[in-house]
Amino acid sequence: MYRPTILTAGPNAKNTNRGIVRSLFFLLISGLILSPVQAFAEKINDIRLWRSPDKTRLVFDITGDVRHSQFFLDKPDRLVLDIHDTTKSSLVISPSLTNTPIKKVRYGVRNKKDLRIVLDLKEKLTSKSFLLKPNATYGYRLVVDLFDEEEEKQQAVIRPIAPPSANRDIVVAIDAGHGGEDPGAKAYGGGHEKAVTLKIAKELAALLRKEKGFKPVLVRTGDYYIPLRQRTKIARKAEADLFVSVHADAFRDFRANGASVFALSRGGATSETARWLAQKENSSDQIGGEGGISLSDKDDILAGVLLDLSMTSTLSSSLEVGDMVLKNIGGINRLHKKNVEQAGFAVLKSPDIPSILVETGFISNPKESRKLKSRNHQRSMARQIFKGVKSYFVKKPPPDSLIAKLKKQGKVNTRPDRYVIRAGDTLSEIASKFEISLTSLKRVNRIGRADRIRTGQVLVIPN
Ligand SMILES: [Zn+2]
Numbered sequence: 001m002y003r004p005t006i007l008t009a010g011p012n013a014k015n016t017n018r019g020i021v022r023s024l025f026f027l028l029i030s031g032l033i034l035s036p037v038q039a040f041a042e043k044i045n046d047i048r049l050w051r052s053p054d055k056t057r058l059v060f061d062i063t064g065d066v067r068h069s070q071f072f073l074d075k076p077d078r079l080v081l082d083i084h085d086t087t088k089s090s091l092v093i094s095p096s097l098t099n100t101p102i103k104k105v106r107y108g109v110r111n112k113k114d115l116r117i118v119l120d121l122k123e124k125l126t127s128k129s130f131l132l133k134p135n136a137t138y139g140y141r142l143v144v145d146l147f148d149e150e151e152e153k154q155q156a157v158i159r160p161i162a163p164p165s166a167n168r169d170i171v172v173a174i175d176a177g178h179g180g181e182d183p184g185a186k187a188y189g190g191g192h193e194k195a196v197t198l199k200i201a202k203e204l205a206a207l208l209r210k211e212k213g214f215k216p217v218l219v220r221t222g223d224y225y226i227p228l229r230q231r232t233k234i235a236r237k238a239e240a241d242l243f244v245s246v247h248a249d250a251f252r253d254f255r256a257n258g259a260s261v262f263a264l265s266r267g268g269a270t271s272e273t274a275r276w277l278a279q280k281e282n283s284s285d286q287i288g289g290e291g292g293i294s295l296s297d298k299d300d301i302l303a304g305v306l307l308d309l310s311m312t313s314t315l316s317s318s319l320e321v322g323d324m325v326l327k328n329i330g331g332i333n334r335l336h337k338k339n340v341e342q343a344g345f346a347v348l349k350s351p352d353i354p355s356i357l358v359e360t361g362f363i364s365n366p367k368e369s370r371k372l373k374s375r376n377h378q379r380s381m382a383r384q385i386f387k388g389v390k391s392y393f394v395k396k397p398p399p400d401s402l403i404a405k406l407k408k409q410g411k412v413n414t415r416p417d418r419y420v421i422r423a424g425d426t427l428s429e430i431a432s433k434f435e436i437s438l439t440s441l442k443r444v445n446r447i448g449r450a451d452r453i454r455t456g457q458v459l460v461i462p463n
Helices: 013-034 193-210 228-237 266-278 280-288 300-329 366-372 375-395 402-408 427-433 438-444
Strands: 042-051 055-062 068-073 078-083 086-088 102-110 114-121 126-132 140-147 170-176 214-218 242-249 260-264 341-343 355-362 418-420 458-460
Touching: 068 126, 078 140, 114 140, 170 193, 170 228, 193 214, 193 242, 193 355, 193 375, 228 242, 242 375, 260 300, 300 355, 300 375, 355 366, 355 375, 366 375, 375 402, 427 438
Parallel strands: 042 086, 086 114, 170 214, 170 242, 242 355, 260 341
Antiparallel strands: 042 055, 055 140, 068 078, 078 114, 102 114, 126 140, 260 355, 418 458
16 A cells, blocks of 8 residues: 655645754764763673583674684683673673583673673683674674684595405494574474484484494584584594484474485585585595595596596485485374485585485474474484484495395395285285284284285385
């Protein structure tokens, strides 16, 4: 609807008077802002602390863009932060400092207008501080990272080729999405994605730890943030055979529901190839692994082709393991999509490790949020991912793994999860083929007394 404006020009005394009053008012206000009495431009409203295995991160919530500087003092060791034109709200509560290198956080005023924050330290350490711009969850933040020990200097040392160790464990890197300053999606009814993903990741790790021939590596072990590139780096360092990233979806429509599994899209993979090539000094080590190819002695074009091939083969493995995980999750949860989806997730862009991203459900959906926050469902979700991962590696074990050896000796249960009935099959034949009892086969598949089956029917094979 159109409304005519009231700000019309004309010799209206009433309007003119109102205009003068308004201008005086603005003059007064701007005078107040510019006046030296109002010394502090910005304010610190909150402070959060995140502890990760290698550093302590302090985050100060600030009302606006600020300039700051930092320096160390010793005897005793202190880190001093001067934040210009800033004050501290009296509501700021000091976070718990247990298990951190910080003894105490003190505040003071400097030059009558700057805020000085002094961190009393237990030992000498290195630090980095920077300002973050507002995002969906937070406003301006001043981030202070305190590193536990001096960062190791990256040396161009050629790693000795490890002797092929037969009977090795299959390493699965489990990446709990988000963490720390990045809470992920907001859960319906309270809470955040980062807490749910960590719990499912830990359940999955427990299952793999118990399984002979497997070894889990948790990329994130607590509530702290790890950059996406760092996550795949941790997996590569652990020489992981598979990278599983655990997430929970959110959508503005709370009715959206169902789990899904993602692998990297081919398009994403191609552009990433270029990015990887840019980091040539790294890529020589990363592509090959044991018995692999080194790029350092190949020219750029050949290197590109090799990297592309490596990425393609990894992608088909990702799709295959993703499909097995998706099928298993389908047994306990509605699926958002029936097939493994492909998208350009940064966390999946590792050319040498098959990688999947599991969206365990919609945390924005009332029913799924309740489920995802329950221990029982977290456990069964972890179990389904585990079953999918295991059946993939039982089918295609790395040649030097214990699973490969056990499989050769016939000591691994290679029984598939499903069987498609062929013409002429009978239930008792199928049961004896997979060495299971006829009763359990019928019970799991809800087959009545009539033993009615048909060609093409998919039977679940109980474990
Ligand atoms: Zn997520």
